[in-house]
Amino acid sequence: MGQTITQKILARNAERDRVSPGENIWVDVDILMTHDVCGPPTIDIFKREFGDSAKVWDKDKLVILPDHYIFTEDPHAMRNIELLRAFASEHDLPHYFDVGTSRYKGVCHVALAEEGFNRPGNVLFGTDSHTCTSGAFGLFSTGVGNTDAALIMGTGKIWVKVPETMRFVFEGSLPPYLMAKDLILSVIGDIGFEGGTYRALEFDGQAVFDLSMEERMTLTNMAIEAGGKNGIIAPDEKTFEHVRARTDAAFDPVYSDLNAVYHTEKVYDVSKMEPVVAKPHRPDNRATVSEVAGTKLDKAYIGSCTGGKYEDFLAAAQILEGEEVRVNTYVVPASTEVTKQLRENTLNGKTLWQVFLDAGCKMGHASCGACLGGPIDTFGRSEGEEIVISTTNRNFPGRMGSKLASVYLASPLTVAASAIHGVITDPREVLV
Amino acid sequence: MKEIVKGKAYVVGDSIDTDQIIPAAHLVYSMTIPDERRMYGRYALSGLPKESQGLPDGNHAFTAEDSYESEYKIVIAGSNFGCGSSREHAPFSLMVAGAEAVVAESYARIFYRNAVDGGFIIPFEGRLKLTEVISTGDELTIESGAGLLTNHTTGHEYLLNPLGDVAEILRAGNVFEYARQAGLMD
Numbered sequence: 001m002g003q004t005i006t007q008k009i010l011a012r013n014a015e016r017d018r019v020s021p022g023e024n025i026w027v028d029v030d031i032l033m034t035h036d037v038c039g040p041p042t043i044d045i046f047k048r049e050f051g052d053s054a055k056v057w058d059k060d061k062l063v064i065l066p067d068h069y070i071f072t073e074d075p076h077a078m079r080n081i082e083l084l085r086a087f088a089s090e091h092d093l094p095h096y097f098d099v100g101t102s103r104y105k106g107v108c109h110v111a112l113a114e115e116g117f118n119r120p121g122n123v124l125f126g127t128d129s130h131t132c133t134s135g136a137f138g139l140f141s142t143g144v145g146n147t148d149a150a151l152i153m154g155t156g157k158i159w160v161k162v163p164e165t166m167r168f169v170f171e172g173s174l175p176p177y178l179m180a181k182d183l184i185l186s187v188i189g190d191i192g193f194e195g196g197t198y199r200a201l202e203f204d205g206q207a208v209f210d211l212s213m214e215e216r217m218t219l220t221n222m223a224i225e226a227g228g229k230n231g232i233i234a235p236d237e238k239t240f241e242h243v244r245a246r247t248d249a250a251f252d253p254v255y256s257d258l259n260a261v262y263h264t265e266k267v268y269d270v271s272k273m274e275p276v277v278a279k280p281h282r283p284d285n286r287a288t289v290s291e292v293a294g295t296k297l298d299k300a301y302i303g304s305c306t307g308g309k310y311e312d313f314l315a316a317a318q319i320l321e322g323e324e325v326r327v328n329t330y331v332v333p334a335s336t337e338v339t340k341q342l343r344e345n346t347l348n349g350k351t352l353w354q355v356f357l358d359a360g361c362k363m364g365h366a367s368c369g370a371c372l373g374g375p376i377d378t379f380g381r382s383e384g385e386e387i388v389i390s391t392t393n394r395n396f397p398g399r400m401g402s403k404l405a406s407v408y409l410a411s412p413l414t415v416a417a418s419a420i421h422g423v424i425t426d427p428r429e430v431l432v
Numbered sequence: 433m434k435e436i437v438k439g440k441a442y443v444v445g446d447s448i449d450t451d452q453i454i455p456a457a458h459l460v461y462s463m464t465i466p467d468e469r470r471m472y473g474r475y476a477l478s479g480l481p482k483e484s485q486g487l488p489d490g491n492h493a494f495t496a497e498d499s500y501e502s503e504y505k506i507v508i509a510g511s512n513f514g515c516g517s518s519r520e521h522a523p524f525s526l527m528v529a530g531a532e533a534v535v536a537e538s539y540a541r542i543f544y545r546n547a548v549d550g551g552f553i554i555p556f557e558g559r560l561k562l563t564e565v566i567s568t569g570d571e572l573t574i575e576s577g578a579g580l581l582t583n584h585t586t587g588h589e590y591l592l593n594p595l596g597d598v599a600e601i602l603r604a605g606n607v608f609e610y611a612r613q614a615g616l617m618d
Binding site: 074 | 447449451452455456457459460461462463464468479480481511512515516517518519520521538540541542545546549550597606607608611614616617
């Protein structure tokens with residue numbers, strides 16, 4: 001009986017030939033990532049359990065990317081950055097990306113990709129549920145809490161229950177009005193927001209391999225929104241090219257066996273799919289855009305690890321160019337690298353940054369921003385009973401700030417089309 | 433792991449995500465400095481909309497205003513409890529508020545794991561939709577080993593699913609003690 005890519009990666013890092021779904025195993029961790037919200041309490045637990053003078057297991061494998069509460073006056077949030085800085089200095093950590101320096105990156109999941117930490121065949125853990133994003137590069141990646149991260153920090157090991165795999169095959173050619181966000185919101189709508197609990201979600205098929213690495217990250221990013229343990233896409237030449245351009249580190253890709261056993265297999269023809277949203281207040285509350293078209297909006301938001309990558313803005317800019325937004329529209333690049341590209345790259349002779357400014361958008365600094373609400377002074381945070389359309393990944397009550405607000409999740413194309421009309425709008429109406 | 437958990441029930445619905453358990457704005461507090469740590473008790477389950485606070489009636493805050501500790505010891509929840517973010521602050525905040533167990537129809541994976549590995553609360557699974565037969569304020573007893581929940585207010589008893597593999601970690605206290613027993617830590 002064959003094994004899936006997820007089983008094979010876990011087996012290798014457990015020094016086993018094979019592992020079976022349901023088994024609890026200890027694995028060696030290749031990369032541990034943490035950030036400003038969960039880093040300081042992880043460090044506290046690490047010191048409590050291993051001692052004040054304990055060394056991290058391998059400082060080349062620890063990546064610290066402050067990104068959540070950066071552009072705020074909140075004194076506790078600022079203190080947490082200080083704690084990370086002190087720890088990085090005490091341990092002489094090579095992969096700490098400090099706030100207020102040219103090394104600052106922004107959203108951890110996007111920065112891991114940009115900096116070459118997503119390496120095919122690896123095992124990567126992070127103190128953030130969207131750590132599953134890294135699986136777009138053919139590695140096992142998942143989110144854990146502070147306690148598990150502290151155990152990894154001290155030992156380089158963690159226990160894992162081997163997941164079964166659900167396989168989603170996307171065939172056909174993606175129409176220009178659809179994005180990876182439409183595909184993943186459709187999957188979550190189909191299987192439900194706990195339909196993937198304890199399981200790996202593997203994305204396969206020509207339409208997936210036709211996607212850029214950024215778009216693939218949108219698919220794996222939201223595996224957790226179906227309850228999945230990890231999202232994963234087999235690596236291909238595009239993956240290798242991306243990784244080799246960013247790191248000299250060796251890696252050893254892994255692929256699912258042809259006779260691998262899957263929990264479920266589901267095939268989609270992307271040419272027949274439609275733009276969709278997740279209605280308030282659950283990511284599986286799917287509707288086609290045409291079903292909710294005309295819903296009046298108070299705010300639009302383009303940003304986050306899932307919807308604030310360069311290509312997300314490029315897609316939105318195609319619609320916003322020469323138009324004016326009718327609702328407050330917030331643009332928050334995921335990373336400083338994305339900001340740089342928006343300021344340098346042009347569309348019809350204008351920088352993308354200028355396109356957004358001319359359309360009346362409010363431009364923010366690279367960070368997690370209002371995707372998760374955050375401190376009260378967070379840029380773009382939802383207020384009162386606002387109705388928001390957003391490229392982010394969650395819409396539970398209060399997720400973007402106000403627990404009275406209603407959030408629709410959609411692709412950057414749908415959000416941009418809706419922003420210029422002030423009501424939810426199908427991107428097919430505005431794309432030329 | 434406590435063998436007997438005894439106290440008042442606090443009932444919530446389906447799909448209570450980590451933002452409703454502990455809103456993101458409060459994650460800035462230290463989890464160790466006592467004056468800040470207690471804020472997690474104050475704000476535990478404060479993200480619930482008013483009508484969802486303590487079913488079936490709603491409008492019962494889990495932790496009373498100006499208080500740091502809840503009068504409720506056992507949270508009764510529907511499906512996919514703890515979905516959303518990986519923040520360990522979620523099970524931690526329930527523990528700081530004084531809760532000792534959650535009995536849910538099902539859990540999101542990371543919340544469940546955090547509850548167990550940190551040794552914060554015991555995450556039991558019910559076999560029935562207990563949110564429909566238990567009310568906020570009911571007096572409950574859970575016998576952990578036997579997996580038995582008794583509702584003293586109504587006189588009914590309910591079997592819970594066995595804790596399975598995670599019972600070993602819960603008995604050890606947390607994942608560090610478990611790892612020491614497995615010979616992975618000194």
